[in-house]
Amino acid sequence: MKEFRAASALGERVSGRALVAADNFSARYDLDRISGIFSRAEHKLAGRSYVGLVLVLNTVKGGVASAWMLREMKSRGVVPAAFAFNRVNPIMVQGAAFAGITMMSGFDVDITVAIPDGAQVALEPDATPPVLCLF
Amino acid sequence: MTLALDEEAEAMRAGRFGPARQWAIAHQLEVGGYLGAADLVPVSQAHIMADTESLGASGVGWLEGLAALPETERRVRIPTMTDPRGTDFSQAARLGQQEWMLALERRVVAAFEALGVLMTDTCVTYQTIMPPVAGEHVAYGDTGVVIYCNSVLGARSNFEGGPSALAAALTGRTPRYGYHLEAARRGAFVVRLAVTPARLDEWGALGAIIGRLAGDYWRVPVIVGHERVPGSDALKHFGAAMASYGSVPLFHMVGVTPEAPTLAQVIDPATPALATIGEADLGRFRSGYDGRGEAVDVVVFSAPQLSLIEMQALAGLLAGRRTSVPLLAVTSPQVKPDADRMGMTAKIEDAGGTVLSGMCFYQSYARELAAANGWRVLATNSAKLANIIGGYGYRPVLLSLEACVEAACSGRIA
Numbered sequence: 001m002k003e004f005r006a007a008s009a010l011g012e013r014v015s016g017r018a019l020v021a022a023d024n025f026s027a028r029y030d031l032d033r034i035s036g037i038f039s040r041a042e043h044k045l046a047g048r049s050y051v052g053l054v055l056v057l058n059t060v061k062g063g064v065a066s067a068w069m070l071r072e073m074k075s076r077g078v079v080p081a082a083f084a085f086n087r088v089n090p091i092m093v094q095g096a097a098f099a100g101i102t103m104m105s106g107f108d109v110d111i112t113v114a115i116p117d118g119a120q121v122a123l124e125p126d127a128t129p130p131v132l133c134l135f
Numbered sequence: 136m137t138l139a140l141d142e143e144a145e146a147m148r149a150g151r152f153g154p155a156r157q158w159a160i161a162h163q164l165e166v167g168g169y170l171g172a173a174d175l176v177p178v179s180q181a182h183i184m185a186d187t188e189s190l191g192a193s194g195v196g197w198l199e200g201l202a203a204l205p206e207t208e209r210r211v212r213i214p215t216m217t218d219p220r221g222t223d224f225s226q227a228a229r230l231g232q233q234e235w236m237l238a239l240e241r242r243v244v245a246a247f248e249a250l251g252v253l254m255t256d257t258c259v260t261y262q263t264i265m266p267p268v269a270g271e272h273v274a275y276g277d278t279g280v281v282i283y284c285n286s287v288l289g290a291r292s293n294f295e296g297g298p299s300a301l302a303a304a305l306t307g308r309t310p311r312y313g314y315h316l317e318a319a320r321r322g323a324f325v326v327r328l329a330v331t332p333a334r335l336d337e338w339g340a341l342g343a344i345i346g347r348l349a350g351d352y353w354r355v356p357v358i359v360g361h362e363r364v365p366g367s368d369a370l371k372h373f374g375a376a377m378a379s380y381g382s383v384p385l386f387h388m389v390g391v392t393p394e395a396p397t398l399a400q401v402i403d404p405a406t407p408a409l410a411t412i413g414e415a416d417l418g419r420f421r422s423g424y425d426g427r428g429e430a431v432d433v434v435v436f437s438a439p440q441l442s443l444i445e446m447q448a449l450a451g452l453l454a455g456r457r458t459s460v461p462l463l464a465v466t467s468p469q470v471k472p473d474a475d476r477m478g479m480t481a482k483i484e485d486a487g488g489t490v491l492s493g494m495c496f497y498q499s500y501a502r503e504l505a506a507a508n509g510w511r512v513l514a515t516n517s518a519k520l521a522n523i524i525g526g527y528g529y530r531p532v533l534l535s536l537e538a539c540v541e542a543a544c545s546g547r548i549a
Binding site for chain 2: 008009010024026028029030031032039040041042059060061063064065066067068069071072075076087088089090091093094095097098
């Protein structure tokens with residue numbers, strides 16, 4: 001097992017399979033939130049389901065809609081299990097906090113390189129410092 | 136990180152001002168703690184993005200829960216405005232929107248009114264309602280509003296998503312991180328312009344290119360080399376696109392924006408330019424949204440809402456013409472009555488276009504609109520809309536205002 005330390009984290013402990021890409025994220029720009037897939041043709045995860053997976057991406061882009069959308073997605077169960085980003089903007093922090101979805105950012109490595117797509121991971125936001133574990 | 140709270144904020148956290156303000160402070164502590172805020176800063180205005188496509192039924196129900204509280208517990212503490220709604224109720228049938236969408240919108244309007252929110256329904260508050268002044272701390276939603284007010288007017292705001300903007304409205308404060316701090320407002324890199332755009336779509340393209348260069352919320356671009364001062368609509372499209380493509384909330388344009396009278400005011404003047412952007416770069420960007428020879432399904436002017444000056448230009452181009460595909464012109468509820476009174480709306484609608492008020496195209500169930508109307512190829516002069524609408528299954532084509540009108544009339548992109 002390897003551990004990757006994060007600068008910031010919120011939410012509860014989560015484990016699951018990672019969905020990884022060296023790409024960015026916006027709930028409005030990139031997702032078909034009804035069917036639970038990445039719908040933006042240019043996205044590196046286009047056509048893939050994100051439901052129940054730990055999304056590991058570079059950073060966040062675009063607008064403010066994710067702040068509401070994450071909670072709405074969670075209410076229907078069509079939502080990632082958690083997020084891990086190299087960097088975040090305030091909207092993702094606000095959205096994850098509002099929705100109660102676990103999130104981490106600010107790793108000491110490029111997390112999209114460190115975590116293989118499909119790997120089993122666990123997020124421990126309450127640890128000091130917060131860690132993402134790769135099994 | 137633990138935020139310092141004053142006595143009143145502590146009382147809110149303890150629930151002595153009711154559950155709405157207690158939730159708001161708890162949310163601000165969690166967000167501010169994550170982002171390294173030391174305390175809360177008082178804010179004078181809030182602006183809330185809350186279209187029902189984003190909220191969904193669960194978000195609408197949550198808002199209604201706040202609205203059901205006693206009046207003293209639920210009313211916002213500072214002037215609070217709304218971003219565009221998800222419909223223009225008077226044109227919903229023409230757009231092919233369904234009753235369930237309108238029902239959700241009506242419920243949100245009722246909830247916000249109970250909270251004391253001003254239903255301004257606009258993403259161009261700085262052109263229509265009350266622009267903030269330099270140094271004023273505010274809590275704005277809509278990335279276009281934030282970047283314009285931070286950059287052009289010198290206000291202090293982060294991107295505040297709907298829940299956080301509402302939290303600020305309820306407490307009169309917001310966590311002091313990011314662009315409320317002077318140190319964060321320094322430039323991170325320099326971009327030299329070898330071309331100064333003339334058209335709004337070109338300003339949008341330029342903003343998009345710089346946004347991609349920034350690629351990050353925390354990197355402030357400093358722009359040099361422009362040959363003239365752009366107007367408000369140009370900077371509106373420029374900033375909106377930069378925020379959309381790069382999640383950028385602040386730029387400095389030397390000699391134009393208030394915090395950058397000189398390069399040295401915002402960045403080490405010896406900093407070499409990260410990039411020089413010329414006509415060829417604008418052309419390469421536009422080629423990513425090329426549709427020459429294709430049939431167009433719908434032409435949309437939206438994101439940001441049109442100013443009175445943009446409405447005048449569009450009306451002038453459409454006078455005496457006839458569109459062969461739907462043309463939608465989206466403006467604010469503040470501009471629409473003036474456009475009506477001055478005959479602009481009549482000119483656009485006499486040509487077969489539709490003027491929409493108080494909504495935004497991409498915030499109005501765009502995926503369902505495509506299905507209901509058979510729309511796929513969408514022409515626009517907004518780089519921001521071109522960026523967003525691809526995620527809803529459209530194929531966006533970025534054109535000038537004039538070329539958009541030609542496409543709407545001929546049904547084909549020249």
